[in-house]
Amino acid sequence: MMGxxxxxxxxxxxxxxxxxxxxxxxxxxxxxxxxxxxxxESVSLDDSPLIGAENTSADYYFDSYSHFxxxxxxxxxxxxxxxxxxxxxxxxFLFKNxxxxxxxxxTGILSLFCAKAGAKHVYAVECSQMADMxxxxxxxxxxxxxxxxxxxxxxxxxxxxxxxxxxxxxWMGYFLLFENMLNTVLYARDKWLxxxxxxxxxxxxxxxxxxxxxxxxxxxxxxWNDVYGFDMSCIRKQAMAEPLVDTVDLKQIVTSDIMIxxxxxxxxxxxxxxxxxxxxxxxxxxxxxxxxxxxFNVQFTQCHREISFSTGPRSKATHWKQTVLYLDxxxxxxxxxxxxxxxxxxPNKKNPRDLEITIDYTLNGKRSQVSSTQHYKMR
Ligand code: SAH
Numbered sequence: 001m002m003g004x005x006x007x008x009x010x011x012x013x014x015x016x017x018x019x020x021x022x023x024x025x026x027x028x029x030x031x032x033x034x035x036x037x038x039x040x041e042s043v044s045l046d047d048s049p050l051i052g053a054e055n056t057s058a059d060y061y062f063d064s065y066s067h068f069x070x071x072x073x074x075x076x077x078x079x080x081x082x083x084x085x086x087x088x089x090x091x092x093f094l095f096k097n098x099x100x101x102x103x104x105x106x107t108g109i110l111s112l113f114c115a116k117a118g119a120k121h122v123y124a125v126e127c128s129q130m131a132d133m134x135x136x137x138x139x140x141x142x143x144x145x146x147x148x149x150x151x152x153x154x155x156x157x158x159x160x161x162x163x164x165x166x167x168x169x170x171w172m173g174y175f176l177l178f179e180n181m182l183n184t185v186l187y188a189r190d191k192w193l194x195x196x197x198x199x200x201x202x203x204x205x206x207x208x209x210x211x212x213x214x215x216x217x218x219x220x221x222x223x224w225n226d227v228y229g230f231d232m233s234c235i236r237k238q239a240m241a242e243p244l245v246d247t248v249d250l251k252q253i254v255t256s257d258i259m260i261x262x263x264x265x266x267x268x269x270x271x272x273x274x275x276x277x278x279x280x281x282x283x284x285x286x287x288x289x290x291x292x293x294x295x296f297n298v299q300f301t302q303c304h305r306e307i308s309f310s311t312g313p314r315s316k317a318t319h320w321k322q323t324v325l326y327l328d329x330x331x332x333x334x335x336x337x338x339x340x341x342x343x344x345x346x347p348n349k350k351n352p353r354d355l356e357i358t359i360d361y362t363l364n365g366k367r368s369q370v371s372s373t374q375h376y377k378m379r
Pocket of ligand 1 (some may be wrong): 120
């Protein structure tokens, strides 16, 4: 599931109007591709010309997944989509004569892969208007007897079968957990997956490191201190509190990486989406640190040979990019010095699609002695 996702999530906050609560405005997310940015921006309440006969602009505004633009971005993310395709086509034994549930089917692409790989039946559940397109796509491609598209929320629909053998889903958001769709997958698992059934992907790993980012911090954060001669630093505070989704150059990394959280999708409970984890990051050179940076990897360990992909800066870029969390203080760190800390991640109590992230850290170095707590909110 998508800066995307400026896009995977740029719908309005009013949950009651979001048919499947696909997310809230993620204004900070940078979009590399200007054309995409324009397209995404143009989906606003004032922009009726974009909209088809049966849907109003509000439908799209409040439910970003109803518009094809976000699906285009996801489908064109080759790392993402090809990995799922390889998982399915190279491991037909997982699908042959099996009943599959596609959680959040979008255009139906994963269901089509599964059908082609020999699944007995695929239930494709999608809550946005895109479900109508998925139905048509399934029909056009001659899979109507194998794939049943169900329009509605996973939490609300009835499946015509009591159990499924396989659950497949692309639920990952920025910083892995933004949008909190993982809970929808866990709900489906607990309700329909047979004992020893397979869930794809089955592991997600969140990583943390630090970066030098003077130039961009100046541009995105310090900018607010002096705007055409005026002090707008009250906005600086807000900018600081919002994780920035953008690509980071490998050369910016200052310390070691740490795998801060491993989520086992076949075992975990919805409570495990909230966690506190300690970290220890060792400086690889003398440098300045402006931010923490997070990314995630996804694994399909049930495959004949394990398949995975990474959204980290060492791998080909994906639409998830990386997530940058700026520090109030610039750290002057010397090679081999260590930053100790804890990271807490939890869904916002009022709006569980929003993420609260807290990092406390200590550096007792030769040139910087800092102990601080920083709060971030992803929305
Ligand atoms: N599987 C598609 C789409 C992934 S994006 C692909 O890989 O291209 C995630 C999709 O899940 C979105 O289309 C979104 O509308 C849908 N979704 C999110 N929460 C849902 C829920 N609770 N019930 C049904 N669909 C949901």
